[in-house]
Amino acid sequence: MGSEEFIFLLIGLKWTVLLSAVGFVCGCLAGLAVALARTSGMPWLERLTSAYIAVFQGTPLLMQLFVTYYGLALIGFKLDAWEAVAIGLTLHASAYLGEIWRGAIEAVPRGQTEASKALALGYVSRMKDVVLPQALRISLPATIGFLVQLIKGTSLASIVGFTELTRAGNIISNQIFQPLTVFGIVGILYFVMCCPLTIYGAHLERKFAASVR
Amino acid sequence: MSDISTTKASADAMISMTGVAKWYGAFQALNDINISVHKGEKIVLCGPSGSGKSTLIRCINHLEAYQKGEIRVGGILLGHQAKSIDAVRREVGMVFQQFNLFPHLTVLQNCMLAPMRALGLGKAEAEGRARQLLERVKIAEQAEKYPAQLSGGQQQRVAIARALCMRPQVMLFDEPTSALDPEMVKEVLDTMIDLAREGMTMICVTHEMGFARQVADRVIFMASGAIVEEAPPATFFSNPRHERTRKFLGEILRH
Numbered sequence: 001m002g003s004e005e006f007i008f009l010l011i012g013l014k015w016t017v018l019l020s021a022v023g024f025v026c027g028c029l030a031g032l033a034v035a036l037a038r039t040s041g042m043p044w045l046e047r048l049t050s051a052y053i054a055v056f057q058g059t060p061l062l063m064q065l066f067v068t069y070y071g072l073a074l075i076g077f078k079l080d081a082w083e084a085v086a087i088g089l090t091l092h093a094s095a096y097l098g099e100i101w102r103g104a105i106e107a108v109p110r111g112q113t114e115a116s117k118a119l120a121l122g123y124v125s126r127m128k129d130v131v132l133p134q135a136l137r138i139s140l141p142a143t144i145g146f147l148v149q150l151i152k153g154t155s156l157a158s159i160v161g162f163t164e165l166t167r168a169g170n171i172i173s174n175q176i177f178q179p180l181t182v183f184g185i186v187g188i189l190y191f192v193m194c195c196p197l198t199i200y201g202a203h204l205e206r207k208f209a210a211s212v213r
Numbered sequence: 214m215s216d217i218s219t220t221k222a223s224a225d226a227m228i229s230m231t232g233v234a235k236w237y238g239a240f241q242a243l244n245d246i247n248i249s250v251h252k253g254e255k256i257v258l259c260g261p262s263g264s265g266k267s268t269l270i271r272c273i274n275h276l277e278a279y280q281k282g283e284i285r286v287g288g289i290l291l292g293h294q295a296k297s298i299d300a301v302r303r304e305v306g307m308v309f310q311q312f313n314l315f316p317h318l319t320v321l322q323n324c325m326l327a328p329m330r331a332l333g334l335g336k337a338e339a340e341g342r343a344r345q346l347l348e349r350v351k352i353a354e355q356a357e358k359y360p361a362q363l364s365g366g367q368q369q370r371v372a373i374a375r376a377l378c379m380r381p382q383v384m385l386f387d388e389p390t391s392a393l394d395p396e397m398v399k400e401v402l403d404t405m406i407d408l409a410r411e412g413m414t415m416i417c418v419t420h421e422m423g424f425a426r427q428v429a430d431r432v433i434f435m436a437s438g439a440i441v442e443e444a445p446p447a448t449f450f451s452n453p454r455h456e457r458t459r460k461f462l463g464e465i466l467r468h
Contacts, residue, residue: 114276115313115372119327119379120302129326133317 001181005172009182012168013189015082019164020151022086027093027150034098036127039105049098056095062156064088069160081162089154096146104139105131137208144201148194155190165189226285227252227383227414228273233282235268235438242268243279244439252382255415257425257446260435261461266418269435270385273416274305287382303331306376310388312368314360314375320347321356324375332379339378346374350404366397370404377408384408386417420465426450434458 037049056064068088072079079087108131116126158167169186173179228250235243243265250256258266271277273284275291275298284291286301315323324343328334334342347353350370352363360368369389376384386405390398402424409415409428419425425432425446432449434442434457442449442458450466453459 109311109313111309111311111313112315115307115309115315116327117276118274118302118305118307118309119375120299120331121327122299122331125326125330129330130315134315137317 001176001178008172009168012163012165016154016165019154019157023089023093023150024147026090027097030090030094031097031101034094035101035105038098038102053095053099056092061092061153064092065156065160081160085157085162093150100139100142101135104135107138108134141201141205144197148197151193226250227287229285231283233279233284235279242438246440252414253412254430255409255428257429257432258418264435265438266435267387270387270416270418273385274302274307304382305385306379306381307385308372308376308389310392312372314368314372316360319357319359320371324378328378342378346377350374364397365393366400369401373404383414388418390421
């Protein structure tokens with residue numbers, strides 16, 4: 001395998017990183033909305049978001065990407081592969097992160113909400129200053145774990161024709177007929193992205209466990 | 214059931230509860246509660262567990278909704294709209310059994326948060342106020358620590374300072390010493406006694422009968438969600454009128 005092929009893989013890697021970043025950042029924003037809706041105390045809103053979460057947790061990511069790519073085109077939204085996959089991943093991430101954070105918000109002791117109410121803090125301050133900072137700590141290991149899943153999940157974007165790392169590997173492998181070398185390198189590139197995150201997650205978990213005591 | 218003769222119901226009451234009732238489903242937690250508390254008055258609420266005393270004081274700042282009757286705090290009618298609830302909560306400080314300090318904020322930040330967010334104070338002013346009140350509960354040197362680094366008694370004193378930072382007209386105490394190790398009870402009670410001497414209007418749910426004797430203007434005894442007896446501490450302890458009060462006092466004063 002020559003340097004040209006390797007550079008092609010690195011370009012694929014760049015798209016994998018971009019796709020993960022967009023999916024994660026947009027997924028975080030939408031996921032926060034989902035988590036807040038899920039804990040709003042308004043029954044219809046809670047049911048609606050609970051159904052949303054059930055749909056995205058109950059179907060394969062691959063199918064969700066198909067729906068956003070082919071399905072949206074059918075009803076008139078012509079998106080290119082990059083946009084469709086970014087939207088698909090954002091929806092997917094928002095449902096999972098929403099559910100992770102709902103659990104974390106509910107894990108913050110009730111007394112915290114009561115104390116903030118007794119101090120006349122409004123909903124926004126109660127969430128922003130008191131509940132969410134504590135929920136974030138509780139959820140951090142699970143959130144980072146999900147980010148790792150999401151990075152690996154971007155490989156499914158190759159199916160709808162988006163050239164990220166896995167598809168780049170596929171293309172090179174078909175050209176030079178060295179699947180073991182090519183996919184070995186592709187695997188190492190994924191590992192180099194994901195493993196430090198996993199270690200970082202474990203580190204944060206230890207750190208917060210120590211500071212809460 | 215409540216003793217109307219000692220309930221000086223009047224318009225200038227700091228807190229007045231009239232015919233307040235509350236249900237959890239079919240279970241009636243509060244039944245026809247009538248209390249009037251004047252400015253500067255100290256009330257001790259006692260009664261067996263499950264008698265509704267915590268529920269009662271949690272209704273005053275609407276941590277629990279009540280279904281019937283009327284509650285007024287400092288002239289504000291406590292309805293169920295966010296506006297009247299917030300108005301009342303700005304006037305009413307509360308101290309909890311489990312302290313409920315914010316663990317991710319320092320002691321100082323715990324005290325500064327609500328004045329800044331709920332009263333709109335600037336940072337410098339909120340900090341000045343916080344340091345002054347931490348001084349008053351004799352814990353100023355711990356201002357930069359996190360709650361988990363303090364003892365239970367220290368945490369509860371911070372919780373008192375945090376509530377006072379809102380400059381409330383009324384302080385509610387919900388079993389403030391029940392979660393403390395015995396050797397820490399005194400420092401918290403002393404802080405409460407100081408507060409009482411300075412003229413704060415206080416309602417305390419507590420089993421500390423020594424505190425009740427020393428500080429309370431009236432002791433209110435509750436059972437099964439209703440007020441059974443209401444009297445100045447001297448009368449309440451030496452000459453309780455109701456059988457249930459006698460039984461309760463017998464149980465908690467025996468040892």
